Amino acid sequence: NAGVTQTPKFRVLKTGQSMTLLCAQDMNHEYMYWYRQDPGMGLRLIHYSVGEGTTAKGEVPDGYNVSRLKKQNFLLGLESAAPSQTSVYFCASTSRGRSGSYEQYFGPGTRLTVT
Amino acid sequence: AQSVAQPEDQVNVAEGNPLTVKCTYSVSGNPYLFWYVQYPNRGLQFLLKYITGDNLVKGSYGFEAEFNKSQTSFHLKKPSALVSDSALYFCAVRDIRGNNRLAFGKGNQVVVIP
Numbered sequence: 001n002a003g004v005t006q007t008p009k010f011r012v013l014k015t016g017q018s019m020t021l022l023c024a025q026d027m028n029h030e031y032m033y034w035y036r037q038d039p040g041m042g043l044r045l046i047h048y049s050v051g052e053g054t055t056a057k058g059e060v061p062d063g064y065n066v067s068r069l070k071k072q073n074f075l076l077g078l079e080s081a082a083p084s085q086t087s088v089y090f091c092a093s094t095s096r097g098r099s100g101s102y103e104q105y106f107g108p109g110t111r112l113t114v115t
Numbered sequence: 116a117q118s119v120a121q122p123e124d125q126v127n128v129a130e131g132n133p134l135t136v137k138c139t140y141s142v143s144g145n146p147y148l149f150w151y152v153q154y155p156n157r158g159l160q161f162l163l164k165y166i167t168g169d170n171l172v173k174g175s176y177g178f179e180a181e182f183n184k185s186q187t188s189f190h191l192k193k194p195s196a197l198v199s200d201s202a203l204y205f206c207a208v209r210d211i212r213g214n215n216r217l218a219f220g221k222g223n224q225v226v227v228i229p
Contacts (some may be wrong), residue, residue, distance in 0.1 A: 004158075031215050042205065042221040043159075050214050054176075058216075090158055094215050102147055102166070102215055106158035 001026050004107035006020050012113045013081045021076040021110050023091030030096045032074040033058075033104065034066060036087040043090065049074055081114045088112070117142040119189075119206045121220035129228050136223045138189045138206030147209035148189040149217065150180055152203045162204075165189060176200070191194040196227045 004025045013019055023032065030051050035043040035058075045058030049068040064087060065077045074093075078085060088111050092104040119140045121123060128134050140146050147166050151159040163174025170182045180191045204223045210216035 033216070040221060042219040044219075045216060047214065050212065056214070092159075096215075103149055103161045103164055104215070104217060105161070106151075108158045109156075111204055 003027065004091055004093055004105050006089075006107040006110050009108070010111050010112060012115065013078075014115055015082060017081050017096035018077070018079050019081065019112075020078075021089055021091075021112075023076070023093075023107055024072055025074075025091075025093040025105070027093060027095070027105065028071070029105075030071075031094045032068065033087060033094075034064070034074065034076045035090045035092065036060065036085075037090060037109075038087050046076065046089075061074045064075045081112075083114045086112060086114045116218075117146070117170060117208050118218055119148075119208045119220040121204075121206055121223050123223055124221075125224040125226060127226045127228060128196045130198055131195050131204060134191075134193040134200065134225065134227070136189065136191040136204045136206075136225060138193055138220060140187050140189060140206075140208050142187075142208055146189075148182065148211075149178075149207040150174065150178070150189075150191050151205045151207065151219075152202050153205065153222075154174075162191070196225075198227045198229050201225055201227045 033048040035044040047066040052071045055066045091107040094104045149164045150162040165182045171178045207217040208222040
């Protein structure tokens with residue numbers, strides 16, 4: 001199993017450009033999450049999804065959109081990138097927790113720089 | 116709202132000495148607590164969790180954590196640190212709003228000195 005994968009690994013954008021980050025998981029997890037990591041701030045939740053076709057806002061959703069058209073994929077979009085969105089983005093997934101396994105599994109991250 | 120606090124930005128420890136990374140929590144109800152480790156340029160890896168049961172939880176790579184309800188703490192420990200334990204460590208608590216959301220602390224940089 002590949003676990004959670006993310007593409008691309010690195011990206012440099014100019015202010016105002018758009019892009020989509022792709023997250024894929026092969027563990028049949030219902031829940032998927034997008035976080036951003038900034039120095040000294042830990043991980044902050046951007047958006048999440050509890051199942052195919054559903055999405056919800058996290059604590060820092062402004063400037064981002066998401067879609068979950070297939071259970072295994074969770075896309076994060078930046079419509080008009082800003083320098084404040086320079087960050088490392090992580091995707092994570094977890095099961096519904098019926099067996100007590102509430103831990104999230106993380107992808108390797110995407111390092112995004114907006115100039 | 117539930118939250119965790121990691122009071123130290125960086126922990127320096129000599130190789131072979133005991134390692135402790137501190138975490139305190141604030142939760143309504145019973146806490147579900149987690150520790151993750153992040154090596155440079157990598158994603159977060161799950162180390163261990165406390166859901167219920169024994170207060171001493173054993174995890175990966177020789178780490179353990181002690182749940183202390185009276186002190187609202189969940190400190191991560193390792194009896195003998197290795198240079199390879201140098202990494203960023205995150206404590207997290209399950210969000211009571213559900214959907215298996217986690218609230219993370221700011222992280223602790225651990226530096227193990229040879």
